[in-house]
Amino acid sequence: MMKRAIRKCWRDSASLIVLAKRNVDAVSSANAGGSNYDILLQTRTRNASFSNGVVFPGGVSEEADASDHWLHLLNSFGFGQNDFEGLHRPGAFASPIFASNPIRRHIALRISAIRETFEELGLLICSSEQKADRSGIWADILTNIDVKYWQSRVSKDPAELLNLCKEHSCYPDIWALHYWSNWLTPSLAPVRFNTAFFVTALEQKPSGIQANSEVVKVEWENSLEILERNSRKEVLLYPPQGYEFHRLSKFNDIEKLAQFAKRISCEGNELLYPVHLQTKDGAIHLLPGDYYYPPNVDLNDESSLKEENQTILELRDTNKTLHRFETSEKEVILVTKNYIPKNHINMGDLVLPLNVITIQKRH
Numbered sequence: 001m002m003k004r005a006i007r008k009c010w011r012d013s014a015s016l017i018v019l020a021k022r023n024v025d026a027v028s029s030a031n032a033g034g035s036n037y038d039i040l041l042q043t044r045t046r047n048a049s050f051s052n053g054v055v056f057p058g059g060v061s062e063e064a065d066a067s068d069h070w071l072h073l074l075n076s077f078g079f080g081q082n083d084f085e086g087l088h089r090p091g092a093f094a095s096p097i098f099a100s101n102p103i104r105r106h107i108a109l110r111i112s113a114i115r116e117t118f119e120e121l122g123l124l125i126c127s128s129e130q131k132a133d134r135s136g137i138w139a140d141i142l143t144n145i146d147v148k149y150w151q152s153r154v155s156k157d158p159a160e161l162l163n164l165c166k167e168h169s170c171y172p173d174i175w176a177l178h179y180w181s182n183w184l185t186p187s188l189a190p191v192r193f194n195t196a197f198f199v200t201a202l203e204q205k206p207s208g209i210q211a212n213s214e215v216v217k218v219e220w221e222n223s224l225e226i227l228e229r230n231s232r233k234e235v236l237l238y239p240p241q242g243y244e245f246h247r248l249s250k251f252n253d254i255e256k257l258a259q260f261a262k263r264i265s266c267e268g269n270e271l272l273y274p275v276h277l278q279t280k281d282g283a284i285h286l287l288p289g290d291y292y293y294p295p296n297v298d299l300n301d302e303s304s305l306k307e308e309n310q311t312i313l314e315l316r317d318t319n320k321t322l323h324r325f326e327t328s329e330k331e332v333i334l335v336t337k338n339y340i341p342k343n344h345i346n347m348g349d350l351v352l353p354l355n356v357i358t359i360q361k362r363h
Contacts, residue, residue: 010192014113015058020202021254037254038220053236059116064159066108073171078131093268095182097194109196110174115161122147122210126170137258138203139176147210176200178261183240184273201258223249230355242354247345267343278307282328289339291320332356
């Protein structure tokens with residue numbers, strides 16, 4: 001069981017995994033392992049959070065994202081209490097980022113993800129259609145706006161997103177976002193984020209993406225291609241991104257992936273919180289379900305970090321459940337064995353080297 005301490009020393013945030021259907025031909029399909037979609041990725045500047053690594057758009061949740069005014073706006077387009085309650089099934093597991101008020105938190109964090117994606121890339125996932133006219137799995141995008149003007153306003157004041165929506169008669173397309181996972185930065189990190197990841201699907205790639213000054217590169221790429229580039233050390237990933245790229249690679253069809261994400265969205269899943277274990281030759285970052293993962297975890301306290309006088313391989317007991325990142329001087333490896341996640345993709349047994357940034361114990 002995971003303990004949430006009274007003292008909170010992280011910032012809540014939201015990231016958006018934007019999928020877009022690709023124009024599939026024989027060559028592109030073969031290069032992507034038969035996949036028919038790409039993922040929107042960005043590389044941030046050295047001074048930005050998660051600098052130099054390939055990440056999904058997203059950022060810190062703001063108070064304005066949880067304003068009651070959003071409920072009134074959504075009501076005006078035909079969405080009611082039943083629609084809000086559909087975001088979180090009664091009795092479903094609520095990881096810490098949703099625990100205080102799951103339905104309101106689901107709404108606010110989706111708005112955070114949409115707002116941050118717009119601030120960073122000028123991609124506005126909003127709809128002008130009444131609820132009665134909505135159907136299908138695809139997210140709507142608003143394009144008939146002065147992107148740079150509104151990017152500047154929203155970046156200076158998150159509450160300006162509501163004014164944008166009122167002026168252009170639209171609303172954040174929150175039902176096209178599906179909750180995917182929840183990652184909390186380890187306690188060793190100097191800056192920590194509790195991040196909800198959402199998935200959304202676009203029927204085609206949008207044109208005119210306008211990145212802000214914190215983004216140095218924007219690209220669309222398939223998860224297998226990114227993992228291959230990562231293996232050649234051409235791109236750097238953070239552990240959550242490396243992990244999620246591998247999960248996403250299990251789906252080749254965007255519609256099946258979107259339907260799966262929609263189905264699991266309201267069910268909830270466990271917090272992915274890496275616990276540091278020092279070994280003779282490196283470190284292991286344990287994930288929930290691993291046989292060595294502690295039964296009671298204080299999310300704020302690193303004083304109980306364990307040390308083992310054994311090597312990484314000696315602690316890789318193949319008869320038990322493994323769910324971990326193994327970090328040595330040579331490489332970082334994602335290892336899973338006998339691990340069946342709660343309400344998510346079963347990745348099977350794997351030993352996957354990743355070129356990722358991990359957090360080491362401070363001396």
